[in-house]
Amino acid sequence: MQSRKSLQDKAYEYLKAQIMDGAFEKGKIYSLAAITASLNMSRTPVRDALLSLSQENLVDVLPSRGFQLHEVTRREIIELYQLRCAIEGYCAAFLASCYAADSSRSEIAMLDKNLKLQEKAVYDHQSADEYYILDMEFHNIIISSTKNKHFYHIIKNNRVRSSDFSLVSLRKEGVIERTLKEHKAIYEALCTGDPVLSQEKMILHLDTPLQNNLSSKLLTD
Template identity: 30%
Template structure:
């Protein structure tokens, strides 16, 4: 049988369930949904302009990921993570992101470095009151590294851990001068990667996460 060539896959638009998931994710990021409150599934569906089915699908996914707790009578609330759970998240991130940064230091191209610097440059241009945008760029900075390396399992695990970070990511960013410190720490990671120094890159990544943990826990 002849092999097909020159045919590209059709890019499908996101399903309604996926769209609902992304919009709920953004609402958590920007603080529209907050811990300690119980929300109505029906009211959420109405706000999103969707039927309950895709919204229910999105909520069940977030429940499996440990981001929300689905209550009886079709309600839900955000998870409130214990100090031990938060510490575990940072410990896991430190292991994975130190590993990723060290691997990237051995293979990063000029284009890879340019992509990472562009994200941090965009972070630096933001100011107080734009924490949601800053947090989105922060997530992109960290996940892009494993994406560049093609480490699919590592990337998926890191993305899951980042999901839990939505629940308390704003806490650290609200502290005085923490945004400026994050930019400096991100640049230190990039510099070590660009210099091709895997130990320095891993150390910079772990130090960045240790600093964030210190102000968050």
């Protein structure tokens, strides 16, 4: 017989995967009973999983009613991008320092390949959703250069909460082209081996989606 903890983990992983895949609609209230039935579990592990997700600001638990997706506030968007600046700015500086010491760093070649795919995506007028995948890959390469698994998991959770807003930003006219230009500026800074310049270019780049998101009508106060 499975322990309560393992059932809670299973429920948590299932619900988080569903959230990431966009299976839940914003504004719709979901029944705890319906979720427990679909998972063939008792209420307790599912309820505990939802409480964990609520602590991550992914869902709002509604007493005696169920749960719904969390509506991201303006303050939360600012905090999410401050977090990205802190982590990704550091990662860019780290990679630049490593490249200065060893110009054969594989991450630079990976970024160059990714940028060529981004250029093709822009030239072929690919959708924001398709470009977003390349955008994430570009940032992941820089983050992974530190070999710090905690950075990756924090940014991954960050994206779950802000992916809608990232796509809203990319769908605005001219933003994909501007994003590509900013990515190239980060790449060029990394290739100079200058950690301060690389960090500055990363933070400047992250300000673009922040400002676009703050003007979004999807945000609550």
